[in-house]
Amino acid sequence: MSQTKHHLSAIVKLAIPIFIAQLTQTMMGFIDTLMAGRVGALDMAAVAIGSSLWLPAILFLSGFLLALTPLVANAHGENQTDKIAPIFVQTCYLALACAMVVFGILGFAPALLDWMDLETELTQMAGDYVYWIAFGAPAFTVYQVLRNTSEGISYTFPTMVIGFIGLMVNIPANYILIYGHFGLPAMGGAGCGMATAIVYWAMCISMILYVHFHPRLKSLQLFSQWRTPDFGFMLRMLKLGFPVAMALFMEVFLFATVALLIAPLGTIVVAGHQVANNFSALVFMLPLSLGIAASIRVGYFVGANRYDLARFNAKLAIGLGLALASLTCVLTLVFRFKIAELYTSDPQVLALATSLMLLAAVYQLSDAGQVICGGALRGYKDMNAIFVITFVSFMLVGLSSGYILGLTDWIVEPMGAHGFWVGFITGLTTASILLGLRLRWLQAKLASEFTA
Numbered sequence: 305m306s307q308t309k310h311h312l313s314a315i316v317k318l319a320i321p322i323f324i325a326q327l328t329q330t331m332m333g334f335i336d337t338l339m340a341g342r343v344g345a346l347d348m349a350a351v352a353i354g355s356s357l358w359l360p361a362i363l364f365l366s367g368f369l370l371a372l373t374p375l376v377a378n379a380h381g382e383n384q385t386d387k388i389a390p391i392f393v394q395t396c397y398l399a400l401a402c403a404m405v406v407f408g409i410l411g412f413a414p415a416l417l418d419w420m421d422l423e424t425e426l427t428q429m430a431g432d433y434v435y436w437i438a439f440g441a442p443a444f445t446v447y448q449v450l451r452n453t454s455e456g457i458s459y460t461f462p463t464m465v466i467g468f469i470g471l472m473v474n475i476p477a478n479y480i481l482i483y484g485h486f487g488l489p490a491m492g493g494a495g496c497g498m499a500t501a502i503v504y505w506a507m508c509i510s511m512i513l514y515v516h517f518h519p520r521l522k523s524l525q526l527f528s529q530w531r532t533p534d535f536g537f538m539l540r541m542l543k544l545g546f547p548v549a550m551a552l553f554m555e556v557f558l559f560a561t562v563a564l565l566i567a568p569l570g571t572i573v574v575a576g577h578q579v580a581n582n583f584s585a586l587v588f589m590l591p592l593s594l595g596i597a598a599s600i601r602v603g604y605f606v607g608a609n610r611y612d613l614a615r616f617n618a619k620l621a622i623g624l625g626l627a628l629a630s631l632t633c634v635l636t637l638v639f640r641f642k643i644a645e646l647y648t649s650d651p652q653v654l655a656l657a658t659s660l661m662l663l664a665a666v667y668q669l670s671d672a673g674q675v676i677c678g679g680a681l682r683g684y685k686d687m688n689a690i691f692v693i694t695f696v697s698f699m700l701v702g703l704s705s706g707y708i709l710g711l712t713d714w715i716v717e718p719m720g721a722h723g724f725w726v727g728f729i730t731g732l733t734t735a736s737i738l739l740g741l742r743l744r745w746l747q748a749k750l751a752s753e754f755t756a
Contacts, residue, residue, distance in 0.1 A: 311613070312620050315597050321460040323593035325467035330586050332474045332503065336496040337582050339478050341648050345575045347482075350426055351496050352578040353567060354433030356560035357413050358497075362444060363556045365402045367549025369395065369448045371541065373596070374603035374683050376456025381607025385457070389529040392453050394537045399445035410438040426571070433497035440501030443508035450511045454521060458600055462514050462521070466507050473506045474499060547691035548682065554691075554698040558731060562706060562724045569720060576656030577721045579647040584664045587632050591672035594625045595679030602683025615747045618680035622673065622740075629672035636665035656721065663725040670729065673736030677743050686746055693738040702731020 333355070340347040372395050379387040413434040417427045447466070454462050480486060481495030491498065515521045559581060566573050598621035605614035636643070640661040644654050674697075678690050706727020709719050719726070 307616075308620070311601075311617055312624065315594070315601060315617060315621050315624065318455075318458060318460050318597035318600055319593045321464035322455070322596050323589055325460075325463040326589040326593055327586070328464075328467035328471040330589050331471055332500065334582055334586060335474060335478060336500070337578060338647060339482050340496055341575070343482065345571045345648075345650060345653065346426060347429065349567075349571050349574040349578070350429035350433055352563055352574055352581075353417070353426065354413075354430040354437070354497060356563040357416065357430075357434050358410070358437050360553055360556045360560050361406045361409055362441060364549050364553040365399070365406055365441075365445055366448055367552035368402060368542065368545035369399060369445070369452055370548045370552070370599075370682065371545035371685075371687065372449065372452040373456045373599055374606075374685055375544075376453055377458070377600050377603030377683065378607035378685075380457045381604040385524060388453065388457070388524050389526050390531070390534075391537075392449065392524075392526045393530055394534050395449050395453075395541060396446065397533045398538045398541055399449050400442060403441045403445040406441050407438050410434055410441075432491070436495075436497035437500050439498075440504035443501075443504040447504065447508040447511050450508075450515055450526075453524070453526065454515070455596065455600055456603070457520075457524070458604065459520055460597075460600075462511065462518070466511050466514065469510045470503045470507045474503045477502050544685070544687060547687035551678065551690045551694035554694045558698045558702050558728070561703060562710075562727075565707065565711065566721050566724065572650070572652045573656065573721055575648065575650070575653045576660060577724075579644055579653065579657035580660035580664050580725070582647070583636075583643055583661065584668075587636065587664075587668060588671060588675070590628055590632065591625045591675050594621050594628075594672075595675040597621060597679070598676055599679040599682040602680050603685075604683075606684060611747075611750045614683065615751070618683070618743065618747070621680065622676050625672040625676040626669060629668045633665045633668045636661060636668070640665070660721060660725055663722065663729060667725075667729040667732050670732040670736045674732055674739050677736065677739035680743055681739065681746070684746055684750075686742070689742045689746075690739070693735060693742060697735035697738060698731045701734045702727050705730045 336351055340351045372391065375391055376388055379385060379391070414427075414431045417431050451463050451466070454460070477499035478496060480488060481491050481499050483495075484491070515526060563574065563577065563581070566577055598618055601617040601621070602614045605611070605617065640658050641654075644657040644661065647657070648654060678694075681687075681690050704727075706724035708714050708723075709716065709726050710721065710723030711718055
């Protein structure tokens with residue numbers, strides 16, 4: 305019992321700062337949607353569509369960097385912290401190179417928006433949103449490298465502090481740029497993109513200062529061991545991070561593609577979907593934080609060759625995540641009308657959003673299971689399995705079933721946005737089951753090898 309309490313406490317202590325940090329970052333999206341929505345449904349829809357182009361690109365890059373956390377955690381578990389600085393430096397080179405690629409790819413956003421045949425004003429505003437937010441890509445990637453390094457040594461407090469800094473910058477930046485103050489023009493939804501880029505730079509600079517001055521992070525000497533690029537290491541890092549990046553991309557691509565597919569159904573449908581999707585993203589921060597904590601704890605004990613404790617911590621994280629998901633499911637069902645009213649007063653948008661939130665409540669258990677199991681597998685560095693399972697679950701099961709139910713009459717009459725949300729549930733449930741089975745198989749395999 306004391307062992308359970310000790311390890312559960314360690315997971316919670318890691319997860320709470322991560323959760324608060326993730327919540328503040330997601331709150332930025334909530335504030336963007338809320339403040340743009342107060343201008344009009346057009347601005348809210350522009351932010352939704354612009355985000356659907358931005359998020360897959362930048363989160364694909366984040367997936368590469370997630371591979372850094374278990375590498376640092378392994379070195380920490382081995383008590384070989386001198387290995388961390390060289391890993392950090394080479395990952396910075398890789399992150400900046402990839403950020404430039406993302407910046408270039410986003411330059412094609414206007415052409416893609418024109419191809420989608422949206423309303424002219426919506427196309428223009430969404431394109432402006434993507435244009436401005438792209439300038440934050442380099443800062444976002446450097447911040448992620450610094451954050452993942454800190455989390456890899458089981459120090460998650462800086463993530464929370466920097467998250468609050470980002471939130472404090474985001475609110476006034478949105479206020480000034482969306483509505484037009486201090487002599488600046490009112491940019492509407494496009495102002496959210498510029499405000500977010502400013503936030504990323506503020507977070508990056510703040511994290512650099514934190515690492516430079518805080519004793520625990522300063523002892524790693526991350527900036528004092530700068531060296532020339534090691535292309536061999538970067539290639540190995542790419543190979544290790546690519547499956548994670550693809551897995552994350554698949555999940556984001558699922559949600560982003562749905563936003564694009566329902567765009568021709570009209571502004572009301574896009575806005576209603578965005579309300580339900582944005583709230584779901586807020587709730588998702590809880591199991592996501594536990595998934596990151598599980599990755600850190602599992603990676604640490606794998607580095608220390610304590611596979612028994614790695615398995616025990618993964619089990620605790622999954623159990624806690626499912627218990628909390630059950631609670632948030634009930635709360636979503638009970639308060640869905642009040643929640644939707646925070647986003648909009650449009651009666652048509654409200655009606656659609658509250659009905660979609662019924663489905664959002666259902667999928668929270670599956671979402672928690674798949675993200676925590678995935679986090680544990682990252683701790684074991686079992687990256688390829690995550691990619692394969694995610695592809696099957698999100699692309700072959702989730703997106704295809706959502707498309708069939710939402711836009712075709714092959715099974716039932718077209719269900720619109722509701723059909724895609726049923727697809728979300730199907731895909732996430734498949735991922736949760738398959739990732740859980742893979743985790744159990746891997747743990748049994750390692751236990752037998754260790755005792756042999």
